[in-house]
Amino acid sequence: MAHPTAGARFAHAPIGIAIVNSDGIVERANRKFAEMFGLPEDQVHGVSIRHLTHGEDVQRDFELRDEILSGARESYTVEKRYIRLNETTLHARTTVIAMLEGDGRGYQYVSQIEDISNEKEADRQLKERAAQLELAMHAINGGFWHMDVRASNFQTSKRLAEFIAGEGAMPLNLEAYLKRVHVGDEDQADLSALLRGDIYKSVAQYRLDTIDGERWIRCDRRLLRDDQGKPMRIVGVAMDFTEEHRRLDELERSSQTDTLTGLLNRRGLQARYPSMSSYSGYALFTIDLDGFKQINDTLGHATGDAVLVETAARLLATVRETDLVCRTGGDEFVVIIAAARDQAQDVAGRIVGCLEAPINSVPQGASVSASVGGVWSAERPERSTTSSRYKPLRGQSRREKSVDPL
Numbered sequence: 001m002a003h004p005t006a007g008a009r010f011a012h013a014p015i016g017i018a019i020v021n022s023d024g025i026v027e028r029a030n031r032k033f034a035e036m037f038g039l040p041e042d043q044v045h046g047v048s049i050r051h052l053t054h055g056e057d058v059q060r061d062f063e064l065r066d067e068i069l070s071g072a073r074e075s076y077t078v079e080k081r082y083i084r085l086n087e088t089t090l091h092a093r094t095t096v097i098a099m100l101e102g103d104g105r106g107y108q109y110v111s112q113i114e115d116i117s118n119e120k121e122a123d124r125q126l127k128e129r130a131a132q133l134e135l136a137m138h139a140i141n142g143g144f145w146h147m148d149v150r151a152s153n154f155q156t157s158k159r160l161a162e163f164i165a166g167e168g169a170m171p172l173n174l175e176a177y178l179k180r181v182h183v184g185d186e187d188q189a190d191l192s193a194l195l196r197g198d199i200y201k202s203v204a205q206y207r208l209d210t211i212d213g214e215r216w217i218r219c220d221r222r223l224l225r226d227d228q229g230k231p232m233r234i235v236g237v238a239m240d241f242t243e244e245h246r247r248l249d250e251l252e253r254s255s256q257t258d259t260l261t262g263l264l265n266r267r268g269l270q271a272r273y274p275s276m277s278s279y280s281g282y283a284l285f286t287i288d289l290d291g292f293k294q295i296n297d298t299l300g301h302a303t304g305d306a307v308l309v310e311t312a313a314r315l316l317a318t319v320r321e322t323d324l325v326c327r328t329g330g331d332e333f334v335v336i337i338a339a340a341r342d343q344a345q346d347v348a349g350r351i352v353g354c355l356e357a358p359i360n361s362v363p364q365g366a367s368v369s370a371s372v373g374g375v376w377s378a379e380r381p382e383r384s385t386t387s388s389r390y391k392p393l394r395g396q397s398r399r400e401k402s403v404d405p406l
Contacts, residue, residue, distance in 0.1 A: 036092075283376045
């Protein structure tokens with residue numbers, strides 16, 4: 001005897017359920033089944049499953065039923081398409097279970113039908129976007145890669161593999177990819193912070209050995225998490241920006257001004273320094289930003305650039321227009337002033353002071369500090385950037401002022 005609630009569970013199940021005879025005719029179905037096909041509940045009985053099935057999927061469905069009749073299986077699950085009453089397509093995951101009929105001579109089938117149309121549409125859109133991105137990548141040099149965090153499985157797209165190793169190259173694993181990274185750029189290619197889940201995106205620039213020689217690569221990386229927020233997958237887009245990098249380098253070399261901060265560059269400093277004169281002496285300060293590389297690696301180059309621009313603005317505000325402020329490269333700055341020793345000491349204090357305050361573009365918890373070195377001379381030093389002559393003048397952090405004598 002059936003359990004008294006079995007009928008209610010059948011009628012109100014969240015998936016479509018139908019009892020189908022050996023001829024593929026629906027003998028009984030629940031409300032969800034009728035809704036899925038757009039059929040009135042009182043018209044479900046007698047409907048042919050074959051007529052509801054998409055023409056291209058009929059053969060596979062009946063092949064599986066034949067395997068049940070032959071005793072090769074008792075059930076099967078298959079993804080298939082149905083045609084609704086309004087002639088739209090229903091994508092479903094169907095499980096069919098065989099039961100002997102009452103006389104033991106034939107079979108009835110319980111068909112459980114789960115609507116997966118939304119999943120299929122999402123998958124279609126994802127594949128469409130992937131195809132669009134792949135087309136976009138053909139317009140530029142580079143490609144995609146992804147890494148399964150749990151399985152520690154890294155693989156490039158075939159497009160990226162061919163960009164690196166030539167036509168016909170198979171996708172590269174992590175070891176093969178890292179072998180192509182320039183020896184001095186391994187830190188930029190490091191994924192540790194993403195793998196730990198400390199950050200969810202980063203941008204790196206590094207040199208890569210390719211079939212066309214050494215190329216500069218910009219790599220945008222993003223972390224995907226599972227439902228519990230744990231790192232699941234890292235996806236990356238690697239783009240060749242060698243020509244842009246060379247143009248910027250050439251512009252930097254030919255210009256006397258740093259394109260990012262507007263300060264003098266090395267070329268500009270070398271041009272301006274010989275004409276600088278003073279009756280009271282000269283002071284030279286070097287400034288290094290501590291923790292800047294971590295900001296660049298974890299928060300991206302845009303945030304790093306903002307730090308450099310703000311630092312330059314603060315340094316300019318501490319000196320006169322006739323003094324020289326230079327970005328010598330990366331996170332290194334040089335300030336040269338014409339001043340007596342006591343005046344130079346005051347400027348040293350102002351430099352450390354101006355670097356004390358947190359920079360608004362850096363998120364709370366991220367740290368950027370400054371180290372300052374200085375030297376004073378009554379006569380102009382012949383070489384303006386001789387670091388061996390510096391005495392330490394340090395600001396341990398932007399919140400902690402410390403000025404040692406020149």
